[in-house]
Amino acid sequence: MTKFFPCLLVAITFVACNPPQSSSLPPLPEDMNHPAAQIELPETERPKNIILMVGDGMGLTQITAGLYSNDNQLNLERFPAIGLHKSYSSDNLVTDSAAGATAFSAGRKTYNGAIGVDPDGKSLYTILEEAEDQGLATGLVSTSTIVHATPASFIAHEKQRSFYEAIAADFLDTEIDLFIGGGKKYFDRREDDRNLLKELRQKGYHVSSYFEEKLEAVTVDYSKNLAYLTADSDPLTYNQGRKYLQFASELACDFLDKRGANDGFFLMIEGAQIDWGGHANNTDYIITEMLDFDRSIGAVMDFAEADGNTLVIVTADHETGGFAINPGSTHDTIVGAFTSDYHTAALIPVFAYGPGAELFNGIYENTAIYHKMRQTYGFGELATGK
Numbered sequence: 001m002t003k004f005f006p007c008l009l010v011a012i013t014f015v016a017c018n019p020p021q022s023s024s025l026p027p028l029p030e031d032m033n034h035p036a037a038q039i040e041l042p043e044t045e046r047p048k049n050i051i052l053m054v055g056d057g058m059g060l061t062q063i064t065a066g067l068y069s070n071d072n073q074l075n076l077e078r079f080p081a082i083g084l085h086k087s088y089s090s091d092n093l094v095t096d097s098a099a100g101a102t103a104f105s106a107g108r109k110t111y112n113g114a115i116g117v118d119p120d121g122k123s124l125y126t127i128l129e130e131a132e133d134q135g136l137a138t139g140l141v142s143t144s145t146i147v148h149a150t151p152a153s154f155i156a157h158e159k160q161r162s163f164y165e166a167i168a169a170d171f172l173d174t175e176i177d178l179f180i181g182g183g184k185k186y187f188d189r190r191e192d193d194r195n196l197l198k199e200l201r202q203k204g205y206h207v208s209s210y211f212e213e214k215l216e217a218v219t220v221d222y223s224k225n226l227a228y229l230t231a232d233s234d235p236l237t238y239n240q241g242r243k244y245l246q247f248a249s250e251l252a253c254d255f256l257d258k259r260g261a262n263d264g265f266f267l268m269i270e271g272a273q274i275d276w277g278g279h280a281n282n283t284d285y286i287i288t289e290m291l292d293f294d295r296s297i298g299a300v301m302d303f304a305e306a307d308g309n310t311l312v313i314v315t316a317d318h319e320t321g322g323f324a325i326n327p328g329s330t331h332d333t334i335v336g337a338f339t340s341d342y343h344t345a346a347l348i349p350v351f352a353y354g355p356g357a358e359l360f361n362g363i364y365e366n367t368a369i370y371h372k373m374r375q376t377y378g379f380g381e382l383a384t385g386k
């Protein structure tokens with residue numbers, strides 16, 4: 001416990017803080033985690049493609065700080081539908097990124113640390129896996145390692161988020177068309193001596209990395225799946241020179257649009273380090289990462305507007321830092337303050353554009369984002385996969 005005051009407050013409600021331990025939250029309502037308990041949603045237009053963009057740790061204040069620091073404008077203002085989701089996990093009012101992303105990827109509230117598994121540790125069938133099985137092209141892009149909690153929860157099934165090498169191996173069990181992110185060492189310098197990059201090549205992937213060439217220099221072969229590792233472990237911060245997110249987002253849209261052909265695609269793009277700026281209680285870090293993410297949102301919106309058949313959803317898994325913009329701030333200088341160096345439990349905004357966007361108005365559970373995506377795709381009543 002490094003922050004005395006907030007810990008004292010939350011201790012009253014038995015919600016642990018920093019880092020959170022399992023809590024004594026009351027059990028979820030019976031129907032919350034039951035796959036059959038889907039909300040009845042109205043008929044809607046169906047998009048061919050869905051792009052889910054997750055700004056890790058991006059609460060309303062992070063958005064606000066980015067907005068005022070960027071001449072009072074953001075690409076997020078281009079979205080007509082706005083909602084709020086309830087981010088809590090199955091064992092803690094304050095979620096982590098693993099449980100948060102599993103809610104989006106598989107529609108289940110699970111425990112903090114769970115990667116694509118339910119509270120009993122059983123593998124869940126994710127929307128990325130279902131999209132793949134339905135013949136859609138699929139992709140993951142992140143400014144973290146590609147085995148980190150948010151992207152991992154769409155493709156891997158592990159009881160703990162720290163099982164990075166096991167998560168990397170889970171990529172080999174899929175036919176994901178494209179992935180771009182850090183964490184090369186989890187693929188080619190492993191305790192089990194497997195070289196997953198070699199195995200990906202044997203599977204027919206075009207594999208490249210920062211070590212060989214810049215992402216912009218990759219010769220894209222649309223007849224092959226594409227894996228590009230942007231760093232050996234964690235990618236740099238934007239301020240340190242990591243600039244690939246916008247280009248990777250454009251590349252992924254174009255690549256998956258061609259790979260998906262008539263069937264469409266599912267793409268998840270994560271702006272991972274807004275969260276890290278929050279953990280560091282560093283206002284400038286938050287703002288530069290927020291604006292990098294927003295430029296990538298702009299690139300995705302340009303694609304979606306031109307395409308006309310793409311649903312774009314932008315949200316966060318949780319807020320980080322209890323970030324506030326204090327008196328004394330100006331448009332040019334944000335005076336940030338923090339209540340925590342961990343996540344908080346605030347409601348999280350959801351922005352949607354494209355066919356089916358209206359379903360994302362209102363207030364709902366984080367798990368509803370999964371069900372709304374499935375519904376707009378027109379996937380069947382219940383997901384039946386592994």
Ligand SMILES: [Zn+2]
Nearest residue numbers: 057275320343
């Ligand atoms: Zn975090």
